[in-house]
Amino acid sequence: MLKFLYRLFLAITFTALAAVIAFRFSAITRETAAAADLLLPESQVIETKHGSLHALAMGPEDGQTILLIHGSVGWAGLWRDTMKSLADSGYRAIALDMPPMGLSARSADMDFSRQAQGLRILAAVEALNAQPIVVAHSFGAGATVEAMMATPQAFKGAVLVAGAVSLGQDGTGQDLPLPLQPQLIREVAMASTITNPYATKWLFRRFVHRKESVTDDIVDILEYPFARDGTTETFAASLPSHLLPPPGAASTDPARYQTLDLPVMLIWGREDTVTPPAQAEELRNALGDAPIFWLNNTGHIPQIEAPGAFLDLLNAALTRINQG
Numbered sequence: 431m432l433k434f435l436y437r438l439f440l441a442i443t444f445t446a447l448a449a450v451i452a453f454r455f456s457a458i459t460r461e462t463a464a465a466a467d468l469l470l471p472e473s474q475v476i477e478t479k480h481g482s483l484h485a486l487a488m489g490p491e492d493g494q495t496i497l498l499i500h501g502s503v504g505w506a507g508l509w510r511d512t513m514k515s516l517a518d519s520g521y522r523a524i525a526l527d528m529p530p531m532g533l534s535a536r537s538a539d540m541d542f543s544r545q546a547q548g549l550r551i552l553a554a555v556e557a558l559n560a561q562p563i564v565v566a567h568s569f570g571a572g573a574t575v576e577a578m579m580a581t582p583q584a585f586k587g588a589v590l591v592a593g594a595v596s597l598g599q600d601g602t603g604q605d606l607p608l609p610l611q612p613q614l615i616r617e618v619a620m621a622s623t624i625t626n627p628y629a630t631k632w633l634f635r636r637f638v639h640r641k642e643s644v645t646d647d648i649v650d651i652l653e654y655p656f657a658r659d660g661t662t663e664t665f666a667a668s669l670p671s672h673l674l675p676p677p678g679a680a681s682t683d684p685a686r687y688q689t690l691d692l693p694v695m696l697i698w699g700r701e702d703t704v705t706p707p708a709q710a711e712e713l714r715n716a717l718g719d720a721p722i723f724w725l726n727n728t729g730h731i732p733q734i735e736a737p738g739a740f741l742d743l744l745n746a747a748l749t750r751i752n753q754g
């Protein structure tokens with residue numbers, strides 16, 4: 431009996447190992463497109479002192495610029511419906527790709543820290559020669575706040591949507607769990623999960639309350655830039671910045687928010703389990719009683735789960751910022 435169980439254990443182990451190796455090999459064969467071949471009609475490449483950044487742009491060029499920043503594994507394309515509505519309202523909507531996501535310039539050895547991402551946002555704003563209102567979702571909110579704290583005069587205000595800022599947490603001295611420290615292991619993990627097309631929809635649904643909102647069309651949009659060469663490799667390289675609180679980031683210090691002299695509004699889903707409502711309240715308090723626009727029966731991605739209600743709240747927040 432023990433011999434049988436040992437053989438069964440070995441068989442399961444080798445089968446699992448073969449499967450994850452197959453996923454990594456499949457990722458290599460899938461990820462063959464150059465960024466230039468994936469550009470869309472609304473694409474523009476912004477040359478900055480921190481590298482080339484891809485963005486989608488809609489709306490009149492003389493309209494108030496709304497700079498949209500995506501969440502952790504998103505990209506500019508997930509903002510397109512929001513951008514169309516903003517453009518119809520006269521805004522200049524520009525959605526930025528934060529490396530390694532989307533179609534911006536990237537490499538496995540670049541700096542993916544929150545501070546570096548904040549500098550990329552500032553460089554994009556400088557290159558655009560605009561003073562935007564930033565709309566930042568989830569993980570993108572941390573880099574946005576970092577940029578605003580560094581150069582507040584570059585912005586007119588911000589709307590943070592389910593902002594994941596790791597308030598009160600400092601990742602100094604923290605490391606990934608030992609099994610995830612080798613780059614190759616992280617690549618295998620990514621190829622088996624995030625960049626695995628068989629897992630995308632299942633994983634996406636874990637982040638929302640309204641499961642039915644994750645349609646095949648939305649999944650196709652999310653996966654569109656995954657065809658780009660080096661996706662799994664660069665996603666794996668950036669993993670520490672997603673799993674660990676940022677070390678030494680100003681945006682994690684509650685006291686720094688008291689000195690942020692900019693209008694900041696919050697939009698939050700009441701059923702958000704990724705950044706729960708308690709985090710919205712903590713962020714509101716740090717900002718000095720910032721307004722929170724709540725969405726009922728909505729989770730972590732309100733712009734996808736409840737797009738109509740989200741746009742109503744976003745327009746209300748933008749109006750308040752524009753009115754000073």
